[in-house]
Amino acid sequence: MLEYFPTNYVWNLSTNLALTMGANIGEVDSICRHLVEPSTRGDDGGTEAFFNAWCEQADRLVELAREDLTLNRRLSAGAKHGRASTYYLTAERMQHRDYAPRKAVYQKMLSSFASFVELHEENCERVDIPYQGTTLAGLFVKASRVDDLPVPCIALFNGLDSTKEMIYGSGIQQALARRGVSSISVDQPGVGEALRLKGLTAVIESEVWAGAVVDYLETREDVNHGFIGVGAWSLGGYYAPRAAAMEKRFKLCVAWGANFNWGELQKRRLAREGDTPVPHYWEHVQWVWGKNSLDEFMEFAPGVTLAPVIDKITVPFLTTHGAHDRQIPLEYAHQQYDGAVNSPKRELKFFTKREGGVEHCSADNQDNARDYIADWIAQTFGELGAQGVRT
Numbered sequence: 001m002l003e004y005f006p007t008n009y010v011w012n013l014s015t016n017l018a019l020t021m022g023a024n025i026g027e028v029d030s031i032c033r034h035l036v037e038p039s040t041r042g043d044d045g046g047t048e049a050f051f052n053a054w055c056e057q058a059d060r061l062v063e064l065a066r067e068d069l070t071l072n073r074r075l076s077a078g079a080k081h082g083r084a085s086t087y088y089l090t091a092e093r094m095q096h097r098d099y100a101p102r103k104a105v106y107q108k109m110l111s112s113f114a115s116f117v118e119l120h121e122e123n124c125e126r127v128d129i130p131y132q133g134t135t136l137a138g139l140f141v142k143a144s145r146v147d148d149l150p151v152p153c154i155a156l157f158n159g160l161d162s163t164k165e166m167i168y169g170s171g172i173q174q175a176l177a178r179r180g181v182s183s184i185s186v187d188q189p190g191v192g193e194a195l196r197l198k199g200l201t202a203v204i205e206s207e208v209w210a211g212a213v214v215d216y217l218e219t220r221e222d223v224n225h226g227f228i229g230v231g232a233w234s235l236g237g238y239y240a241p242r243a244a245a246m247e248k249r250f251k252l253c254v255a256w257g258a259n260f261n262w263g264e265l266q267k268r269r270l271a272r273e274g275d276t277p278v279p280h281y282w283e284h285v286q287w288v289w290g291k292n293s294l295d296e297f298m299e300f301a302p303g304v305t306l307a308p309v310i311d312k313i314t315v316p317f318l319t320t321h322g323a324h325d326r327q328i329p330l331e332y333a334h335q336q337y338d339g340a341v342n343s344p345k346r347e348l349k350f351f352t353k354r355e356g357g358v359e360h361c362s363a364d365n366q367d368n369a370r371d372y373i374a375d376w377i378a379q380t381f382g383e384l385g386a387q388g389v390r391t
Contacts, residue, residue, distance in 0.1 A: 001364035004032040005039035009052060009326060013216040013363055014090055021086045021169030031057050031087075047094055047280075054091035055105055058084040062112060069119075078119030085112035093161055096280045097287040113165050123177060124168065129186065129216040131209060134200070137193040138186040138213070139164050141173040142222065145180055145388055152227035152381040152389060153220075155213045155250075157206075157243075159257075159361075160288060161367025163192035167233075172370050175239060179378035180389040182223060186213055189238070190288045201290030204303050210243035216248070227251055227386045229377060233361045234340055237319070237328070238262050238306060241336065245312035252316040252380050254373055257325070257361040258333035260310070263301035266326070270298065288329040310339035316380045318319045320369055323350045324358040345380065 002019065008307045015032060019025065031053045038049035061084040068077035088109035095102040117124045123142060128135040129223040143151040154176065156167050167173065167185035176183045187193045188209045190202025203209070210230060217223045229252040232240035236261030244253035266285070282294050291297040317340050321333040330350070337348035349372065351357030356365030 001359050004036060008039040010094070011035070011039050013360065014094060016359075016363045017166065018086050018090045020167060020171075020363065021089075022082060023086050023090075024083060027057055027061075027083065027087075036215045037233070040076070047096075050094055051091045051099075051101070051105075051264045054087045058087035058091070058108070058112070061087070062108075062257055065115070065119075074119045075121070078116050081112040082116035082120060085109050085116055085165060088112060089163065089165060093163075094221045097283055101251075103196070109165070110193075117212060124172070127184070129213055131200075134198055136186055136188060136200075136209065136212065137164065137170050138184045138216075139167070139173070140184045141177050143180050147388060149388065150222055150224040151180060151182050151216055152229070152386045153184065153223045154229040154231055154252075154254075154377055155210065155217070156183055156185040157188050157210070157230070157236045157239055158186075158191040158233035159232065159236045159239075161191065161284065162234065163187055165192075170366055170370060171239040172374060175370055175374035176377060179374055179391060181378055181381060183214065184217065195288065202288050204242075204278060206239040206243045207244070207246035210239070211247045211249070214247065224309070224386065227381050227384060229253065229381070231256060231373070231377070233257050234327075235259055237336070238304060240307055241313060241317070241340075242309055244317070245306075245309040248314075250315060251384055252377065253313065253318070254377065255317075255319040255336065256369070256373060257328060258319050258336045259306075259328055260332035260336040261305045261307065263304040265332075266298065268303040305373045306336060306339065310336065311341055313343050315343065316345035316384075318347045318349065318373065318376050318380075320351065320362070320373060321351045322358045322360055322362050322364075323352045325360045327360040345383075347376070366370075 003012045012162050034182045038046040055235045061080040065077040088105050092102045092105045118196035125140040127138045127140050129138055140163040141311050164185040164187045173183045189200035195202040230240045230243050230250045231254035233256035237255040237257045244250045286297050319336050351362050355368045357369040375391045382389045
């Protein structure tokens, strides 16, 4: 993993995720060179410096995009908005939930991403999914097919603090489209627009909101309703298997990073690192899950486990994991695989130094992990009888 910050894993991870999402290495270098000293503080002052540095570069790109548009250079303007949205999001995600400037920057991110999709002519449709009297925001990417037949589709969800724009930026939806599979990335309760704009907090029963996404997909004539899958990364390594276990309309499942017993891991983390493992961590998890204190959260957390449901997975199931994941222990990957005894096709794939992708969710080299996952999905849909998929 590219590590500008020798003592700050979280900043390194965020930087690598930005690069995965299409950041420019020269722009990232300009940002990070000025953050080496602040990275050693680990306090609010350092985090604010991180915020300002990424936002300044994003603002500059927005200005340059405006200049492109005055010359009717729409594609170039769109590309700059795409990188700006990545930098705004990188800045915003690191802040305390009550840090007022993050709200404006999140709106800037949404605006730049929308401009990127429009001006850069991306294969990306923003959709609103009915959910409990409101909606969840999603990004639908159509399969690249020469026929007009309904196609397989996979619903992709986030982890603890990622967003649908990060999923899109990873390239997984584009990789699936090339293989003849459509996809939809969604800000489920607890992340992205659902949390920030609508106050929808996470729930243990991921099948509730995942099922709402299936309901939506079943209204689309371009989706083959018999071939719908589910996948998610990081904490989504809990959400997706839980959804597949309980929502039987899903025909396959991918956990991009195992997360068998996330609640137990929080107890380990509190014991190991105390009440400030990284700036704002415990405040953030309380925000995500709608808890009012650390004690309330810690009492609740043990319920976030796949142990009661893992044997209810009855569809093909892939778990990938970085061989040197510093966040989720490898034992959880083994437990997740070992417990899925009723899956007709289960696979546990560790990414090693040989192919890259050894870090959490393969953040150090997502390309190989992304393609492996996309190939597995396409091949598995083909084995289930879907037509027109390829690798």
